Amino acid sequence: MRQVLGYVRLLSLVLFGVLLALLIWPLISAQLRDRTELWFANRILTILRVKVCAHFEVPEANFATHGPYLLYCNHVSWLDIFALNSLCPLTFIAKSEIAEWPLAGMLAKRSGTLFIERGKRHAVRQVIQESVEVLQTGRTVAVFPEGTTGAGDQLLPFHSNFIQPAMLAQVQVVPVSLQYQDANGKFSSKPAFLGEQALIQNIQVLLGAREGYTVRLVFHAPIATEGFTRHALSDKAREVIQASLLS
Numbered sequence: 001m002r003q004v005l006g007y008v009r010l011l012s013l014v015l016f017g018v019l020l021a022l023l024i025w026p027l028i029s030a031q032l033r034d035r036t037e038l039w040f041a042n043r044i045l046t047i048l049r050v051k052v053c054a055h056f057e058v059p060e061a062n063f064a065t066h067g068p069y070l071l072y073c074n075h076v077s078w079l080d081i082f083a084l085n086s087l088c089p090l091t092f093i094a095k096s097e098i099a100e101w102p103l104a105g106m107l108a109k110r111s112g113t114l115f116i117e118r119g120k121r122h123a124v125r126q127v128i129q130e131s132v133e134v135l136q137t138g139r140t141v142a143v144f145p146e147g148t149t150g151a152g153d154q155l156l157p158f159h160s161n162f163i164q165p166a167m168l169a170q171v172q173v174v175p176v177s178l179q180y181q182d183a184n185g186k187f188s189s190k191p192a193f194l195g196e197q198a199l200i201q202n203i204q205v206l207l208g209a210r211e212g213y214t215v216r217l218v219f220h221a222p223i224a225t226e227g228f229t230r231h232a233l234s235d236k237a238r239e240v241i242q243a244s245l246l247s
Contacts, residue, residue, distance in 0.1 A: 006207040009047045013040070034089040041085035048203070049212030050180075050191070052083050054219065061174055061219040064088035068140045069222060070131075070166035072237045073176035074245070075144035076152040077193040077202070080178055083215045084142055091134045093127055093143040093162065114141075124161050131165035141165060142176075145234065151189040152179045155242050160234035167230060172222035175237040177244035183211035191215075218244050 017040055025033065045052060056062045063069050064087060071090070073080070081092055093114045114130050117123040131141045143165075145158040166173045180191040191213050193202045206213070220240050225233060 003204070003207045006047060007203075010044070010203065013043055013047060037085055037089040041082040044082050045079070045086055048079070048206045049209065050079060050083070050206065051212065051214045052086050052217065053214050054087055054217045057218065057220045058222075060222055063090075063140045063174060063219070066222075067174075068135050068138050068169075068171055069174045070135065070163065070169075070171060071140060071142035071174050071176050071219075072163065072234075072241075073142060073144055074152070074155055074178050074241055075146050075149045076178055076180060077149060077191055078199065079191070079193075079206075079215065080144070081142075083178070083217060084176075087217075088140070090140050090142045091131075093131060093141065095147070128161065128164050128168070132169045135165060135169035135171050145238075149193050151192050151194065153187060153189065153245055155238060155245070158234050158238045160230045163225075163230050163234045163237070167225045167228075167233070170225065172224050173233065173237055174222050175220040175240040177218045177220070177241045179216050179245060181214045181216055182209075183213075185214070188213060220244065 020036065028036075060066050063071060071084070073084070081094070084090055084092075091112050091114065093116060095116060112134075114127050114134070116127040131143075134141050143162045145160070145162045146156040147159050148156065150156050163173060180188050182188040182190075190205055190209070191202075193199070223233065223236060223240075228236070
């Protein structure tokens with residue numbers, strides 16, 4: 001019964017979000033859009049009983065009060081976007097497949113997500129330029145350089161192209177390490193959205209956890225881009241994230 005209620009609440013929230021996106025989004029101010037995104041992200045996490053625990057290594061790592069930055073984050077689940085957005089609204093770079101998801105794809109489009117078609121060089125160049133333009137407006141951009149999801153304990157190779165927006169816009173990079181934990185504070189790979197798992201199956205895992213999960217976000221000290229090649233800068237950020245995941 002608890003899971004059924006969770007599905008009903010989640011579907012109701014998504015449908016409400018779609019109505020907002022279709023009817024009201026173009027008519028409201030950017031400030032109100034940000035507040036709505038913040039509310040929506042926190043609400044979806046509450047329904048799925050996922051708590052967010054954010055730690056800023058230094059005060060300057062807080063992207064809500066500093067920046068703009070390029071957040072360079074490892075990727076575990078579709079929920080990662082909502083976890084980050086629950087702290088402060090961001091612009092995300094995401095794979096184009098998300099745009100095709102029923103309901104959720106439209107919400108992502110309306111929130112300003114920058115979609116990239118993997119394997120197409122011109123698409124990479126385009127999304128890099130779009131990211132630079134967003135950063136130049138003073139808004140932080142987040143990217144998942146692995147390009148896909150992992151369990152959250154070991155990193156996949158990073159695509160260093162995605163660090164270029166920071167270099168071109170001359171903003172700092174904030175490495176972000178992300179892991180899911182169970183009710184006892186221990187690492188858990190169960191919430192990870194991996195392989196051929198369907199979205200509804202992943203939601204079932206989340207709703208089926210009696211005591212829920214916590215997503216632990218560590219925002220590391222910002223890294224200036226000067227003096228780095230994109231490969232060296234990406235490697236440095238990756239080393240910081242990997243060391244945090246293993247600690």
